[in-house]
Amino acid sequence: MNTLLLSHELLVLALGLLVLLADLWLPRGLRRHLGYAAAAGLAGILLFSFLAIRVAPGEVQYAFFEMYALDGLALFFKRFSLLAALMVLLMSVEFAESMPTGVSEYYALTLFALLGMLLASSANDFALLFVSLELITITFYVLASFHRSRMTSLEAGVKYLIIGALSTGFTVYGIALVYGLTGKLNFNELAAVSSSLGGNRLFLFGMVLILAGLGFKIAAVPFQIWAPDVYQGAPVPTTAFLAVGSKAAGFVLLLRVLFVAVPEVSFQWGSLLIVLSAITILYGNLCAIPQRNLKRLLGYSSIAHAGYLLLGIAALSRDGQSAVLYYLGGYLFTLLGAFTVLCLVMRQVESEDIASLAGLGQRSPLLAATLTLAMVSLAGLPPLAGFVGKFLLLKSVIAQAPAQPGYYGLAFVAIAGVVISLYYYFGVIRAIYWSRTAPDLSPIQPSAPIRAALYACIAGMFYLGLFPGTLVNLTEEVVKVLR
Amino acid sequence: MTADLLFYLFAACTLVCGFLVIANPFSLNPVTSAMFLVLTMVFLAGLFVLLHAFFLAAIQVLVYAGAVMVLFLFVIMLLDLKAEERRRLKVFGITTGLIAVGAILFIFLNTLAQAPLGASTTPELEGTTMALGKLLFTRYLLPFEVVSVLLLVAMIGAIFLSKKELK
Numbered sequence: 001m002n003t004l005l006l007s008h009e010l011l012v013l014a015l016g017l018l019v020l021l022a023d024l025w026l027p028r029g030l031r032r033h034l035g036y037a038a039a040a041g042l043a044g045i046l047l048f049s050f051l052a053i054r055v056a057p058g059e060v061q062y063a064f065f066e067m068y069a070l071d072g073l074a075l076f077f078k079r080f081s082l083l084a085a086l087m088v089l090l091m092s093v094e095f096a097e098s099m100p101t102g103v104s105e106y107y108a109l110t111l112f113a114l115l116g117m118l119l120a121s122s123a124n125d126f127a128l129l130f131v132s133l134e135l136i137t138i139t140f141y142v143l144a145s146f147h148r149s150r151m152t153s154l155e156a157g158v159k160y161l162i163i164g165a166l167s168t169g170f171t172v173y174g175i176a177l178v179y180g181l182t183g184k185l186n187f188n189e190l191a192a193v194s195s196s197l198g199g200n201r202l203f204l205f206g207m208v209l210i211l212a213g214l215g216f217k218i219a220a221v222p223f224q225i226w227a228p229d230v231y232q233g234a235p236v237p238t239t240a241f242l243a244v245g246s247k248a249a250g251f252v253l254l255l256r257v258l259f260v261a262v263p264e265v266s267f268q269w270g271s272l273l274i275v276l277s278a279i280t281i282l283y284g285n286l287c288a289i290p291q292r293n294l295k296r297l298l299g300y301s302s303i304a305h306a307g308y309l310l311l312g313i314a315a316l317s318r319d320g321q322s323a324v325l326y327y328l329g330g331y332l333f334t335l336l337g338a339f340t341v342l343c344l345v346m347r348q349v350e351s352e353d354i355a356s357l358a359g360l361g362q363r364s365p366l367l368a369a370t371l372t373l374a375m376v377s378l379a380g381l382p383p384l385a386g387f388v389g390k391f392l393l394l395k396s397v398i399a400q401a402p403a404q405p406g407y408y409g410l411a412f413v414a415i416a417g418v419v420i421s422l423y424y425y426f427g428v429i430r431a432i433y434w435s436r437t438a439p440d441l442s443p444i445q446p447s448a449p450i451r452a453a454l455y456a457c458i459a460g461m462f463y464l465g466l467f468p469g470t471l472v473n474l475t476e477e478v479v480k481v482l483r
Numbered sequence: 484m485t486a487d488l489l490f491y492l493f494a495a496c497t498l499v500c501g502f503l504v505i506a507n508p509f510s511l512n513p514v515t516s517a518m519f520l521v522l523t524m525v526f527l528a529g530l531f532v533l534l535h536a537f538f539l540a541a542i543q544v545l546v547y548a549g550a551v552m553v554l555f556l557f558v559i560m561l562l563d564l565k566a567e568e569r570r571r572l573k574v575f576g577i578t579t580g581l582i583a584v585g586a587i588l589f590i591f592l593n594t595l596a597q598a599p600l601g602a603s604t605t606p607e608l609e610g611t612t613m614a615l616g617k618l619l620f621t622r623y624l625l626p627f628e629v630v631s632v633l634l635l636v637a638m639i640g641a642i643f644l645s646k647k648e649l650k
Binding site (some may be wrong): 013020063064067068102105108109112115119125127128130131132134135138139141142145146148157200201204205232420 | 497519550590591593594597598621622624625629630632633635636637639640643644
């Protein structure tokens with residue numbers, strides 16, 4: 001058994017258990033700094049991953065009866081989630097001041113959620129898909145309600161629990177139908193028989209239910225209803241991890257299910273995906289316009305971004321798939337930068353209204369610059385990462401248009417969405433620099449690790465915006481394992 | 484023949500009890516709903532027996548009907564949900580719910596009517612404890628082990644969220 005393929009997972013699991021145990025012996029004052037140790041551990045694992053783990057392009061290594069696959073795609077998402085978790089942990093150390101207790105548990109749970117994402121990126125079997133999804137979701141129930149003393153946080157936890165349980169029900173039912181018809185759970189085995197099942201409506205019904213379950217995870221219409229409330233109520237680091245990590249895990253599973261397990265079926269589903277993507281983009285962008293609460297605004301914007309990412313999947317081509325990966329890469333730096341700023345500002349102001357950003361330009365030029373750049377990148381303006389990502393997605397969609405005119409409509413909707421989004425993203429920037437009244441002008445001093453994380457986010461946004469070549473080559477290499 | 488008869492009996496009882504859990508016309512008492520849920524679980528166990536999944540049937544009775552539901556009942560009785568009994572059902576909720584259920588039911592029945600059932604080879608179910616144990620510790624070892632982490636997370640979460648005093 002080549003258990004060594006699971007070295008990322010085993011290391012993260014060990015780190016999580018260590019953090020949990022270290023809490024027993026550490027004096028209370030030091031517990032907050034356990035987050036730095038955990039982040040350093042993740043940095044070590046990331047370094048190990050880059051130095052020691054190699055996968056030849058197009059090669060897939062299997063473990064546990066082909067249930068677990070290590071290929072370029074899995075490795076890309078593993079490194080992606082490790083990086084996201086690292087920044088989230090740094091953010092949580094800042095956030096920990098407002099938590100009365102359970103700081104180490106917060107770090108440990110973040111690591112366990114990361115474990116779920118690592119497993120999800122390698123899942124090549126519905127059994128592992130289900131268990132890793134549940135590991136992510138159940139951890140997030142707890143992480144979302146971690147601010148026990150706040151009603152909004154508990155409400156976020158309960159809402160996520162109820163809707164998450166419902167989506168789990170959909171997924172299980174879908175898997176049961178697929179298994180009942182084929183007797184197979186493994187994606188490779190399913191791929192061998194799925195070509196003959198493309199016309200079987202019971203099989204398609206099962207696949208639609210599985211798609212619905214994954215739709216909840218990425219917050220795509222019509223399964224988006226939880227996102228704004230949960231984003232608003234959950235603690236900021238949880239929201240950040242939910243928006244980046246959980247969404248990415250949903251997308252890697254979607255890619256694998258659609259393009260490894262049932263490619264024949266998904267090529268029939270072009271129109272369904274076009275409609276879903278278009279409605280998601282419009283819904284997210286239109287609902288974000290009236291929002292005054294910054295976290296809620298980002299919740300709606302994350303729905304819109306799920307729609308943009310679905311563009312790449314709806315394109316049903318290699319270019320589309322690689323554009324999804326590229327977009328997620330840019331999204332990571334952009335969103336984590338924005339949430340880190342929110343984490344610092346909201347701690348000081350205790351209000352989440354956009355107006356609380358007033359005077360941020362004077363209070364901390366670094367924070368103001370990061371948030372501004374993040375908003376520009378989310379809106380998709382050059383020369384930042386968001387622009388290149390959206391450009392690649394649109395390009396992949398338009399390349400498909402001659403065969404199916406529906407893609408022209410989809411591209412039009414996406415561009416309209418970008419134009420709408422300019423309004424609310426620039427509302428945030430206006431609040432930072434051009435607010436009339438600024439109640440609080442005390443300077444904010446971010447700690448050294450946070451400053452480093454912010455600089456890394458800015459560098460990431462600029463690098464991916466100005467020199468897209470490296471990552472584009474990598475993502476094109478990586479998606480060769482998909483159909 | 485007997486098996487067919489038993490199947491329809493158990494299936495009908497499951498459906499009726501399941502309906503009574505969520506929409507009991509005679510009582511809005513949550514305890515009654517929970518008791519009907521216990522009955523639903525028991526009849527489901529009967530269906531599992533008919534599928535030769537004996538282990539699953541035993542677990543269904545022991546864990547779900549026995550342990551989990553008793554806990555449910557404890558919680559319901561401790562919470563004293565008097566308000567729930569007086570609650571009026573909202574027309575909006577009922578209509579949207581019925582439309583959603585109806586739509587899914589329509590698609591499902593439509594699908595079932597046109598699906599070539601029995602054409603594909605459904606796997607022979609070997610529900611003995613030994614076969615199941617072997618599968619769990621060989622083929623499905625990885626998800627099985629991951630579930631242990633899941634349980635750890637659930638335990639941490641339950642303790643953290645329900646601890647009385649925050650220290």
